[in-house]
Amino acid sequence: MLMPVKVRGFWVFTILKLREEAVKSIPSLKKSNVLGRYEIKKSLLEATISNYLSACSTALQIPDVGEELNVFNRNGPEFIRSGGETFLNSFALKFHGEHFNLFELINLISSQYxxxxxxxxRIIISQNEHPAVNVTLKFIDPINLSNHKAIRKLLEMTSDSISLLANGNEAYGMGYVADYDFKEEDLFIIEFKGHFKWELKHLEEILMIVEYFQPKLPRERIGKELFSDHLIRIFSSIKHDDINTVWDIIQAATEQKHGTMVVISNKAAEEADRLNSQCINVEPINFSSDIMRLVTAIDGAVLLDPKGKCHALGVILDGLATDKGDSARGARLNSAIRYLDTRDNDECLIVVVSEDGHINLIPYLKPRIPRHWIDYLIKDLQEVNESEEVDIRVFNQTMRNLERLAFYLFPKDCDTINELRENIESKIEPDIIRIVYRDFIPNPEMNKNYYK
Structure with missing residues (x-):
């Protein structure tokens, strides 16, 4: 929350409410002060929020604010981009006591071939003569980071153990980190991952990923709770010990840097025989994590049964073209979607690990929710409809909550909500600005198993 703005005699505060659990899950630094005076942002989220609230304060100073709905000149991605700039550029202040566009410099370096x-x-960014940085090669004349081509050339000399050293403004040598106290938060790594792609790290923790100038938070690796929930809901007879076995195997598969795919099927033996000409059949065996890391290094999927036994390696999946695919995604994911679309009667879960480390579960099952969430919201809507005067705030809040849970509505729910909404809207004065809501339509994939 920033300082309030006085509008027509009233002090107006801008407050942004966030879920505490979600905020705590985001990678963040602990320190926020530089030289005891200047505040730096601890995360991409904090920097983005700061920029957003600042824009809100500016918007409140516009004459006759509120007479038009659109008061910002930026959309969501633009706020996130400015948040990324603010976050990284504050490191220049941390190391030099002055601002310059480090975000722009790193993007331009990442664009070079x-x-x-x-x-x-990789570039290690810290103060000169940092006690945890061992310099193996020192340049007589430091090279400014704005010399993009020269910096890109020097990056060819880096490896897993040796990085380019910079102070946020200039590259001054080559070296590595040893005995760094992470609590100091004064040493960071820029790791380049491809054309216009890079990551900001504190040690091995990824603070921010940037692709084509657009910052984003690191994707969370698949959690055991989510994965176990999928196994339980898809495989009717799976045991607790089987879940742990399969989980350990999948954990090993997700470490494959070049991406891989694991197919878990209750008909693994039959599928291994059917696809014999396009896979390597093996005697059913429980893999160790080490073996799993090896077999996922080759092309094709690994075929497991729900007990974690492997039946085939290097499986080339078949399947027919489907409108469920995504042309913006890779061949591996679309191959999995086509295959699963032809296995209607099978209990099957496919884990797709992309080259960028992103993990997809196919099918991806939405979380289960309590049925009473829907019932309570319909009851709230009924109360709004029965009241003598429409409470527009409660009506809009209820409708927004129903929109978030639209997938979980049965046909009867949709009919009831649509009828109530129409009745309520007919009671609202026509000259009042209103939000237009569309009819709810039942999702064909919804069934009672999505309720707890």
Whole structure:
């Protein structure tokens, strides 16, 4: 929350409410002060929120604010981008006591090719003569980071153990980190992952991912609770010990840097025989994590049964073209979607690990919710409809909550909500600005198993 703005004699506060659990899950630094005076942002989220609230304060100073709905000149992605700039650029203040556009410099470096190869390598950013930085090669004349081509060339000399060293403004040598106290939060790593792609890290924790100038938070690796829930809901006879076995195998598969795919099927043996000409059949065996890391290094999927036994390696999945695919995603994911679309009577879960580390579960099942959530919201809508005067605030809040849970509505729910909404809207004065809501339509994939 920023300082309030006085509008027509009233002090107006802008407050942004967030879920505490979600905020705590976001990677963040602990310290926020530089030289005891200047505040730096601890995360991409904090920097974005700060920029958003600042824009709100500015908007409140517009004459006759509120007479038009659109008061911002930026959309959501633009706020996130400015948040990323603010977050990274504050490191320049941390190391130099002055602002400059480090975010822009890193993006331009990531855009450079070297002999046809996309950007790769790492830059360690810290103060000069940092006690945890061991310099193996020192440049007599430091190279400014704005010299994009020269920096890109130097990145070719980096490896897993040796990085380019910079102070946020200039590259001054090559070296590595040893005995760093992470509580100091004064040493960061920029890791280049391809053309216009890079990550900001504190040690091995990814604070921000940037692709084509657009910052985003790191994707959460698949959690055991979510994965176990999918196994329980898809495989009718799976045991607790089987879940743990399969989980350990999947954990090993997700470490494959080049991406991989694991198919878990109750008909794994039959599928191994059917696809014999396009896979390597093996005697059913429970893999260790180490073996799983090895077998996922080759092309094709690994075929498991629900007990975690492997039946085939390097499986080339078949399937027919389907409108459920996504042309914006990779061949591996679309292959999994096509295959699953032809296995209507099978209990099957496919884990797709992309080259960028993103993990997809196919099918992805929405979380289960208590049925009474829907019942309470319908009851709230009925109360609004029965009241003598429509409470527009309660009506809009209820409708927004129903829109968030639209997937979980049965046909009868949709009919009831649509009828109530129409009745309520007919009672609202026509000259009042209102939100237009569409009719709810039942989702064909919804069934009672999505209720707890």
């Amino acid at each position: 070297y002999e046809g190869a996309e950007s790769s390598g």
